[in-house]
Amino acid sequence: MTIDPKNFRDLDPGERVLMGPGPSNVSPRVLSALGAPCIGHLDPYFLSIMDETQALLRALFQTENQLTIPVSGTGSAGMETCFVNLVQPGDKVVIGVNGVFGTRMSDVASRLGAEVTRVEAEWGRAVDPGDIRQAALQEKPKIIALVHAETSTGVRQPIGGLRDIADECGALLLLDTVTSLGGIEVAVDKWGIDAVYSGTQKCLSCPPGLSPISLSARAMEVLKKRKTKVPNWYLDMSLVADYWGSSRKYHHTAPVNMIYALREALRLIVEEGMAARFERHLTNHQALVAGLEAMGLSMLVKPEERLPMLNAVVVPDGVDELKVRQRLLAEYGIEIGGGLGDLSGKIWRVGLMGFSCSRRNVTLFLSALERVLWA
Amino acid sequence: MTIDPKNFRDLDPGERVLMGPGPSNVSPRVLSALGAPCIGHLDPYFLSIMDETQALLRALFQTENQLTIPVSGTGSAGMETCFVNLVQPGDKVVIGVNGVFGTRMSDVASRLGAEVTRVEAEWGRAVDPGDIRQAALQEKPKIIALVHAETSTGVRQPIGGLRDIADECGALLLLDTVTSLGGIEVAVDKWGIDAVYSGTQKCLSCPPGLSPISLSARAMEVLKKRKTKVPNWYLDMSLVADYWGSSRKYHHTAPVNMIYALREALRLIVEEGMAARFERHLTNHQALVAGLEAMGLSMLVKPEERLPMLNAVVVPDGVDELKVRQRLLAEYGIEIGGGLGDLSGKIWRVGLMGFSCSRRNVTLFLSALERVLWA
Numbered sequence: 001m002t003i004d005p006k007n008f009r010d011l012d013p014g015e016r017v018l019m020g021p022g023p024s025n026v027s028p029r030v031l032s033a034l035g036a037p038c039i040g041h042l043d044p045y046f047l048s049i050m051d052e053t054q055a056l057l058r059a060l061f062q063t064e065n066q067l068t069i070p071v072s073g074t075g076s077a078g079m080e081t082c083f084v085n086l087v088q089p090g091d092k093v094v095i096g097v098n099g100v101f102g103t104r105m106s107d108v109a110s111r112l113g114a115e116v117t118r119v120e121a122e123w124g125r126a127v128d129p130g131d132i133r134q135a136a137l138q139e140k141p142k143i144i145a146l147v148h149a150e151t152s153t154g155v156r157q158p159i160g161g162l163r164d165i166a167d168e169c170g171a172l173l174l175l176d177t178v179t180s181l182g183g184i185e186v187a188v189d190k191w192g193i194d195a196v197y198s199g200t201q202k203c204l205s206c207p208p209g210l211s212p213i214s215l216s217a218r219a220m221e222v223l224k225k226r227k228t229k230v231p232n233w234y235l236d237m238s239l240v241a242d243y244w245g246s247s248r249k250y251h252h253t254a255p256v257n258m259i260y261a262l263r264e265a266l267r268l269i270v271e272e273g274m275a276a277r278f279e280r281h282l283t284n285h286q287a288l289v290a291g292l293e294a295m296g297l298s299m300l301v302k303p304e305e306r307l308p309m310l311n312a313v314v315v316p317d318g319v320d321e322l323k324v325r326q327r328l329l330a331e332y333g334i335e336i337g338g339g340l341g342d343l344s345g346k347i348w349r350v351g352l353m354g355f356s357c358s359r360r361n362v363t364l365f366l367s368a369l370e371r372v373l374w375a
Numbered sequence: 376m377t378i379d380p381k382n383f384r385d386l387d388p389g390e391r392v393l394m395g396p397g398p399s400n401v402s403p404r405v406l407s408a409l410g411a412p413c414i415g416h417l418d419p420y421f422l423s424i425m426d427e428t429q430a431l432l433r434a435l436f437q438t439e440n441q442l443t444i445p446v447s448g449t450g451s452a453g454m455e456t457c458f459v460n461l462v463q464p465g466d467k468v469v470i471g472v473n474g475v476f477g478t479r480m481s482d483v484a485s486r487l488g489a490e491v492t493r494v495e496a497e498w499g500r501a502v503d504p505g506d507i508r509q510a511a512l513q514e515k516p517k518i519i520a521l522v523h524a525e526t527s528t529g530v531r532q533p534i535g536g537l538r539d540i541a542d543e544c545g546a547l548l549l550l551d552t553v554t555s556l557g558g559i560e561v562a563v564d565k566w567g568i569d570a571v572y573s574g575t576q577k578c579l580s581c582p583p584g585l586s587p588i589s590l591s592a593r594a595m596e597v598l599k600k601r602k603t604k605v606p607n608w609y610l611d612m613s614l615v616a617d618y619w620g621s622s623r624k625y626h627h628t629a630p631v632n633m634i635y636a637l638r639e640a641l642r643l644i645v646e647e648g649m650a651a652r653f654e655r656h657l658t659n660h661q662a663l664v665a666g667l668e669a670m671g672l673s674m675l676v677k678p679e680e681r682l683p684m685l686n687a688v689v690v691p692d693g694v695d696e697l698k699v700r701q702r703l704l705a706e707y708g709i710e711i712g713g714g715l716g717d718l719s720g721k722i723w724r725v726g727l728m729g730f731s732c733s734r735r736n737v738t739l740f741l742s743a744l745e746r747v748l749w750a
Binding site: 002003005008011013014015016018020022023025026031032033034035036037038039040041043045046049052055056059072073074075076077079080084104107108110111112113199201207208209229230231232233234250251252253254255256257258260261263264267270271329335340 | 400629704
């Protein structure tokens with residue numbers, strides 16, 4: 001149990017070009033905010049930072065929802081939060097499953113006693129809204145849940161018409177926007193989303209550790225009418241809402257420095273302008289795809305279902321995909337991701353998220369990949 | 376929904392002397408590590424940082440437990456983790472309750488379907504081990520849970536003999552060390568603790584956001600033998616153990632920069648040496664109490680049950696305690712805490728935690744308090 005301090009060297013992570021499925025590169029301004037002096041979580045100055053963070057998150061989610069806050073955990077804690085507050089044992093939930101994160105939602109909801117109906121689609125394709133409607137009309141679920149941006153495949157789920165389907169059966173609409181928020185439009189109020197969560201380490205370009213979420217008035221009503229307490233004290237939004245609201249009732253200690261960083265990342269987004277930011281993601285995505293196709297590589301997802309910030313590239317026959325990733329990291333300091341589950345070994349996942357999404361990185365990556373593949 | 380970036384000014388938290396119940400002041404070395412470039416959570420360098428963090432945490436907890444990791448949430452998430460992994464509906468749990476955090480444990484366990492027996496003591500007193508034993512022998516609980524350092528009152532719970540009581544009825548022993556870890560001894564293996572959690576923002580002097588926990592082999596066995604899945608995917612330690620273990624199986628994305636910071640905070644502890652660190656906390660506590668008593672103030676807790684890092688000071692009759700705290704903050708930049716629950720308005724809570732625990736701060740605080748109270 002004795003431990004020698006000399007075995008633990010000074011931190012020196014170097015610097016990477018983060019073009020995987022997240023985290024993305026973090027702006028120096030955000031790192032600087034992250035490293036600012038920690039103050040009390042009930043300090044008047046910090047309370048103003050909490051208020052501003054909520055206002056900025058509402059703008060980003062395009063919502064007036066009162067409960068719009070960063071949950072004190074990573075994106076998966078946001079998923080857990082949305083389900084644990086809204087599901088009671090025996091509730092029916094319809095979930096679109098076309099990758100790792102739809103699968104994870106099914107697991108999360110099942111553990112809470114939900115009766116889950118999975119509406120499946122091939123990994124690499126969007127879930128068919130017609131299939132969702134059919135399952136919803138048959139099951140009359142309490143919740144319909146979908147993944148807006150499936151990080152495991154690079155598929156963009158169409159949202160149009162989902163609110164009508166939910167209204168037909170009186171369901172809440174739940175959306176995973178971990179990878180989409182900050183890179184493509186997420187219009188919570190316009191789309192009629194009742195529960196939405198995201199993560200900080202993708203297109204917000206803040207380190208991992210917080211999960212922005214928003215719950216509609218309708219979702220808060222469902223939470224209020226629960227017959228049993230939320231079986232998770234830490235993520236009980238009826239308590240957390242009082243902490244983030246005007247009563248400031250102590251719940252847990254907010255992650256002060258991570259909230260500094262998130263606020264700075266959101267400030268950068270507002271300064272750039274959301275339309276300009278979405279355009280930047282789209283343009284760099286198009287340049288990346290053009291470059292990859294010019295090299296003879298092909299994309300897993302068909303053009304109309306592609307996410308700009310997560311590009312699934314088919315590994316050519318005979319290529320050792322892991323070795324390519326290892327060489328990119330070792331020789332160029334570039335991180336990209338491999339495939340998960342059934343797609344393991346079959347695709348690369350190339351992220352263009354937030355601060356990482358630049359013309360410079362697209363050019364560097366294409367050149368480096370070309371050298372690693374063919375040189 | 377339009378938002379003007381000019382309404383959000385540059386971050387400027389200033390600098391406080393944090394002598395409340397946490398967070399404590401963070402060393403510049405830890406802030407610098409926190410603001411280091413973010414890299415991928417599966418990057419080989421980051422994996423080595425995860426391994427080192429676990430080794431350092433094992434040293435701090437004085438344990439050989441394999442599962443010794445920082446949970447990706449604050450101290451309360453650590454509490455949630457210990458209960459949600461070990462409790463199944465109908466399980467009996469005996470909890471010592473003498474403040475806010477014992478009360479919170481009861482709430483957490485009840486929400487998970489535990490049958491909770493509360494062994495109460497007056498707020499400001501330790502729980503009587505004899506009362507614990509009596510309840511344990513009567514209930515034959517699955518878990519006996521206590522708060523080592525009750526942050527709401529400044530009481531230190533004696534641990535001696537608890538393992539024997541647990542063995543008499545075959546129970547697991549669960550301990551809250553949020554405020555004790557890093558300031559007084561926490562000897563997990565010697566004391567026979569099966570589940571322990573802490574927080575980063577107290578005596579570790581790292582910003583809030585992570586919860587170090589450790590589970591004994593006996594606790595892991597109980598987890599393995601569950602008949603139902605842990606009803607909390609995010610905090611399911613059977614999954615998280617695979618992510619932090621040698622298989623590196625992806626679970627959630629670790630909060631990379633917070634782990635940099637925790638590792639640096641732990642490195643500082645190892646460099647100082649644990650015995651020296653505990654001695655520093657004790658000495659400064661004694662100086663603080665001597666100074667307070669010389670001013671005619673008295674402590675809530677009797678000497679043999681006092682925590683060095685959390686000092687509950689009785690507010691003198693006729694003093695507006697909130698005004699004193701507000702003046703200390705506004706005029707001196709010193710944060711101390713007020714009382715919670717029944718002790719609201721009756722005590723101040725003066726923290727001497729980690730980096731905040733210095734002779735300089737004791738002297739500054741005593742002088743400032745004297746001026747605010749009597750000048």
